[in-house]
Amino acid sequence: MTKCNIGQINSIDTFSTLDGYGIRGVVFLKGCNLRCNCCHNPETWGSDKSITMTVEELVSKLSRYKMYYGTDGGVTFSGGEPLLQAEFVLQCVAKLREIGISCTIETAGNVEVNDTILQLVKSLDYVICDLKYPTEQEYYANTLGSLAKTAKFLDILRDCKVGVWLRTVVIPDINDSESKLKEYADIISQYPNVFRWELLPLSKLGFGKYIELGIENKLRNCRDLDMSKFDRLKKQFEFEIKSK
Amino acid sequence: MSKVWDKWKGTKWKKEIDVYDFIINNYTQYSGDASFLQPATERTKKVLAKLEKLLAKEMKKGVVGIDVNKTATINSHKAGYLDKKNDIIVGLQAEKPLVRLVSPFSGLKCVKNACKAYNYKVSDHVLSQFQYRTTHNDGVFRVYSQLMRRARHSGVITGLPDAYSRGRIIGDYRRVALYGIDRLIEQKKIDKAALYERGLTEENIQLIEDVQKQIEGLEATKQMAKEYGYDISKPATNAKEAIQWLYFGYLAAIKEQTGAANSIGRISTFLDIYIERDLKNGVLTESEAQELIDDFVIKLRMVRHLRTPEYNEIFAGDPTWVTMSEAGLTKDGRHMVTKTSYRVLNTLYNLKSSAEPNITILWSKYLPQNYKDFCAKVSIDTDSIQYENDDLMRERFGDDYGIACCVSAMRIGKQMQFFGARCNIAKLLLMALNGGYDEVKGDLVTEKAGKIFDEGLLNYDEVIKAYKKYSKMIAKLYVDTLNCIHYMHDKYAYERLMMALHDTDVDRLMAFGICGLSVLTDSLSAIKYAKVYARKDERGLITHFDVEGDYPKYGNDDDRVDEIAQWIVKDFYKNLKSHNCYRHATPTLSVLTITSNVAYGKKTGDTPDGRKKGEPFAPGANPMHGRDQSGALASLNSVSKLDYDVCRDGISNTFSIIPTALGKKLPEQISNLTNLIDGYFARNAQHLNVNVLNREMLIDAMNHPKKYPNLTIRVSGYAVNFNKLNREQQQEVINRTFHDKM
Numbered sequence: 012m013t014k015c016n017i018g019q020i021n022s023i024d025t026f027s028t029l030d031g032y033g034i035r036g037v038v039f040l041k042g043c044n045l046r047c048n049c050c051h052n053p054e055t056w057g058s059d060k061s062i063t064m065t066v067e068e069l070v071s072k073l074s075r076y077k078m079y080y081g082t083d084g085g086v087t088f089s090g091g092e093p094l095l096q097a098e099f100v101l102q103c104v105a106k107l108r109e110i111g112i113s114c115t116i117e118t119a120g121n122v123e124v125n126d127t128i129l130q131l132v133k134s135l136d137y138v139i140c141d142l143k144y145p146t147e148q149e150y151y152a153n154t155l156g157s158l159a160k161t162a163k164f165l166d167i168l169r170d171c172k173v174g175v176w177l178r179t180v181v182i183p184d185i186n187d188s189e190s191k192l193k194e195y196a197d198i199i200s201q202y203p204n205v206f207r208w209e210l211l212p213l214s215k216l217g218f219g220k221y222i223e224l225g226i227e228n229k230l231r232n233c234r235d236l237d238m239s240k241f242d243r244l245k246k247q248f249e250f251e252i253k254s255k
Numbered sequence: 256m257s258k259v260w261d262k263w264k265g266t267k268w269k270k271e272i273d274v275y276d277f278i279i280n281n282y283t284q285y286s287g288d289a290s291f292l293q294p295a296t297e298r299t300k301k302v303l304a305k306l307e308k309l310l311a312k313e314m315k316k317g318v319v320g321i322d323v324n325k326t327a328t329i330n331s332h333k334a335g336y337l338d339k340k341n342d343i344i345v346g347l348q349a350e351k352p353l354v355r356l357v358s359p360f361s362g363l364k365c366v367k368n369a370c371k372a373y374n375y376k377v378s379d380h381v382l383s384q385f386q387y388r389t390t391h392n393d394g395v396f397r398v399y400s401q402l403m404r405r406a407r408h409s410g411v412i413t414g415l416p417d418a419y420s421r422g423r424i425i426g427d428y429r430r431v432a433l434y435g436i437d438r439l440i441e442q443k444k445i446d447k448a449a450l451y452e453r454g455l456t457e458e459n460i461q462l463i464e465d466v467q468k469q470i471e472g473l474e475a476t477k478q479m480a481k482e483y484g485y486d487i488s489k490p491a492t493n494a495k496e497a498i499q500w501l502y503f504g505y506l507a508a509i510k511e512q513t514g515a516a517n518s519i520g521r522i523s524t525f526l527d528i529y530i531e532r533d534l535k536n537g538v539l540t541e542s543e544a545q546e547l548i549d550d551f552v553i554k555l556r557m558v559r560h561l562r563t564p565e566y567n568e569i570f571a572g573d574p575t576w577v578t579m580s581e582a583g584l585t586k587d588g589r590h591m592v593t594k595t596s597y598r599v600l601n602t603l604y605n606l607k608s609s610a611e612p613n614i615t616i617l618w619s620k621y622l623p624q625n626y627k628d629f630c631a632k633v634s635i636d637t638d639s640i641q642y643e644n645d646d647l648m649r650e651r652f653g654d655d656y657g658i659a660c661c662v663s664a665m666r667i668g669k670q671m672q673f674f675g676a677r678c679n680i681a682k683l684l685l686m687a688l689n690g691g692y693d694e695v696k697g698d699l700v701t702e703k704a705g706k707i708f709d710e711g712l713l714n715y716d717e718v719i720k721a722y723k724k725y726s727k728m729i730a731k732l733y734v735d736t737l738n739c740i741h742y743m744h745d746k747y748a749y750e751r752l753m754m755a756l757h758d759t760d761v762d763r764l765m766a767f768g769i770c771g772l773s774v775l776t777d778s779l780s781a782i783k784y785a786k787v788y789a790r791k792d793e794r795g796l797i798t799h800f801d802v803e804g805d806y807p808k809y810g811n812d813d814d815r816v817d818e819i820a821q822w823i824v825k826d827f828y829k830n831l832k833s834h835n836c837y838r839h840a841t842p843t844l845s846v847l848t849i850t851s852n853v854a855y856g857k858k859t860g861d862t863p864d865g866r867k868k869g870e871p872f873a874p875g876a877n878p879m880h881g882r883d884q885s886g887a888l889a890s891l892n893s894v895s896k897l898d899y900d901v902c903r904d905g906i907s908n909t910f911s912i913i914p915t916a917l918g919k920k921l922p923e924q925i926s927n928l929t930n931l932i933d934g935y936f937a938r939n940a941q942h943l944n945v946n947v948l949n950r951e952m953l954i955d956a957m958n959h960p961k962k963y964p965n966l967t968i969r970v971s972g973y974a975v976n977f978n979k980l981n982r983e984q985q986q987e988v989i990n991r992t993f994h995d996k997m
Contacts, residue, residue, distance in 0.1 A: 025812070025886030028918040028927050034934075036888070075812060076888045079934030081926065216984060238990070
């Protein structure tokens with residue numbers, strides 16, 4: 012039990028508006044089971060430079076910002092892959108909910124769902140999940156993960172009626188076409204619990220981190236995204252059903 | 256009783272001078288949204304175009320003109336117009352728009368230098384007038400001691416109003432509109448007569464003379480209005496007159512007072528009473544009401560003072576701080592938002608965005624959500640308003656206070672302040688380490704040379720002991736210096752009209768200040784939590800520090816270091832409070848710099864936090880650039896821990912953000928910004944300057960990175976300092992950020 016009371020954290024950002032609704036405190040947890048080519052937080056992959064915190068320490072830190080959250084905001088557990096530390100996150104979420112702070116996670120959903128994870132997702136306002144690639148082959152090629160796992164995760168969320176906000180990073184020459192995004196849309200149509208699908212343009216701002224960390228950046232020669240095309244795709248595919 | 260008051264409620268304000276009582280009994284709350292607002296009329300657009308032409312000329316030449324032939328007083332100049340046919344609210348300082356006046360009462364040298372800088376020369380006529388007249392500046396230097404001169408020269412006490420006018424006094428200009436000048440004179444005459452009953456002590460004789468000067472100022476103002484064809488001896492009878500009367504009061508005041516900040520007070524709820532009545536009576540339309548406010552604001556944007564280039568170096572952008580305080584709550588919890596609160600904000604759309612007048616929202620969590628949302632929208636669209644915590648200030652200043660300059664609260668018409676610039680406390684620490692020597696100039700600042708710290712590892716307790724000793728010494732000198740300054744200002748450059756628009760028995764504050772708080776805090780934290788080694792130069796003075804290891808930094812919501820900041824302000828205030836201030840003023844303290852943090856940094860050597868000689872300080876109470884690494888809310892929380900009760904003159908915090916970091920779309924941005932302000936003020940913080948950077952600013956930041964050292968760009972998941980991106984990346988951010996608007 013003591014082991015689960017401790018989390019490995021990369022960093023905390025006390026102010027974000029892009030990781031869920033409202034003003035968010037974001038906890039970037041250490042460790043990831045995927046190696047996505049478009050990852051902008053590669054520093055969270057390994058366990059080096061990890062900050063160790065107990066549930067109490069983290070909750071006490073996050074609770075200092077409660078007055079800013081309003082009715083929509085709260086805390087987002089991101090990463091890395093937060094579900095790799097599900098027990099820790101579960102305990103944090105329980106404590107945060109006790110003091111009136113609602114929570115969500117940003118996950119790739121590429122994990123085996125166990126009881127802890129099940130309990131965790133049920134205690135969240137909604138789950139923000141990446142739908143990275145629409146076929147097994149592409150999924151593996153670009154993340155080293157498996158689409159089937161994420162699909163299974165989404166199945167379970169659907170069965171438990173947990174709302175899902177899906178995200179997809181749009182990358183030039185990989186998935187920046189109407190036909191490709193239709194494949195995603197077909198998958199999403201099976202999930203009535205998905206209330207929002209958001210497309211994010213590939214950002215090159217994190218590319219410097221790869222050089223600093225000495226990690227190969229597979230997208231380093233990627234051309235810039237055609238923003239007017241991206242806008243068209245956004246208009247065509249994105250949706251948001253307001254009552255979350 | 257005046258007939259124009261007939262339908263208005265309340266009795267107290269009719270019997271005595273009490274604008275507040277009038278407002279509270281007659282204002283009409285407005286909780287609706289902004290949809291009633293009207294765009295600029297054709298006339299407004301025409302007049303604005305004329306002003307813009309002049310502004311372009313001013314931008315090119317520095318000044319449009321200086322009238323060097325006359326000494327500026329209330330009546331020195333004939334009527335002036337921007338557009339005689341089209342002006343609705345009339346009155347300019349000089350006969351021609353944007354022309355600056357020469358007012359040497361506070362200091363002739365400053366006036367001469369300023370003229371020279373723009374290739375003008377003060378006329379012989381003006382010079383001859385001042386041949387036999389002592390200026391405030393002359394007076395101060397007659398009495399300055401050696402020590403005061405040294406402290407001033409070294410810059411440990413800096414920005415003192417000893418060569419120019421002090422400013423920061425808010426006349427209750429509403430009184431002119433509500434009562435008319437004659438009634439105000441009548442009251443002052445009664446007050447004057449009563450003063451003789453108190454016995455003619457030096458103190459009372461001074462006040463009697465003051466009141467006589469006030470009466471003369473009021474008479475002169477009446478004459479000035481006559482130049483424009485208005486008789487303001489009686490109360491204003493409608494909205495247009497109310498604005499015009501009020502503006503005449505303000506104009507008269509600033510014609511002979513060139514202080515850095517001449518703020519206009521809390522006027523919109525007052526003016527709204529007149530506008531509401533005219534609207535109800537069918538003599539004014541909404542479009543006309545907006546036009547009145549627009550034209551008034553155009554006049555306020557034309558306020559100009561003659562400044563030296565050195566002054567502009569400290570206060571970039573020729574600011575006049577015509578601060579206008581808006582909204583807030585009454586003591587019994589009613590919000591004071593009116594339609595005119597909206598009309599004032601609407602000028603930022605109708606007349607385009609502008610730093611002046613300095614619109615300041617007295618924010619309460621109980622303001623109507625519609626108004627909060629509109630303020631946030633205006634912030635995002637125009638980047639031109641600041642927020643101050645009414646829930647905090649109302650308890651201490653009542654519900655009819657206004658802000659002077661940036662963060663200085665005072666009860667309108669009841670309280671004034673003696674402005675006192677600031678002490679550079681980062682430099683003070685270096686002075687303490689160097690036994691009283693100035694680390695830059697090498698001169699001895701204190702009376703006797705003290706012990707210079709040894710080279711090598713600095714011990715926290717010893718440093719604190721020395722700092723405390725020098726802080727006490729400087730605090731005393733600081734109080735003495737301000738006492739000299741304000742004694743002389745009252746004597747030689749008394750604000751006769753501004754003070755005429757105060758109660759005769761006025762409550763006085765003496766506003767001290769500090770700069771370099773985050774530098775000193777981090778320096779002490781470094782000495783306490785890391786290892787700081789002092790190094791001496793060839794003069795034997797400590798001018799360099801080696802820092803080994805890490806230390807908690809102010810701005811990360813870390814109590815270990817934030818407690819040091821809390822202690823610093825408390826300790827400094829305690830030292831100030833132990834001395835007597837001129838005219839029984841109550842000392843107050845501010846943690847405020849707007850742009851002057853750059854200039855103060857230039858005059859300060861290496862500091863133990865690792866900051867290098869000459870590098871800028873952070874503005875106001877802000878954490879140092881790039882050291883707040885836990886996100887914006889952690890930074891806000893750190894600043895919010897400073898106790899307003901020891902910093903009653905204000906704690907300034909500037910928050911810069913790009914619109915997309917506030918949320919993806921405007922409704923989200925609005926909601927997040929209002930929640931952010933609510934949250935910050937719920938922690939008893941006082942002030943937030945919200946800087947929502949637009950595309951033009953980002954391009955400017957790309958071209959002039961030094962102007963924006965702390966510009967953080969946030970995109971999902973991480974934050975980067977804008978200046979650390981290469982040009983291509985910056986361009987990408989700009990294109991991305993403002994993509995939707997292109």
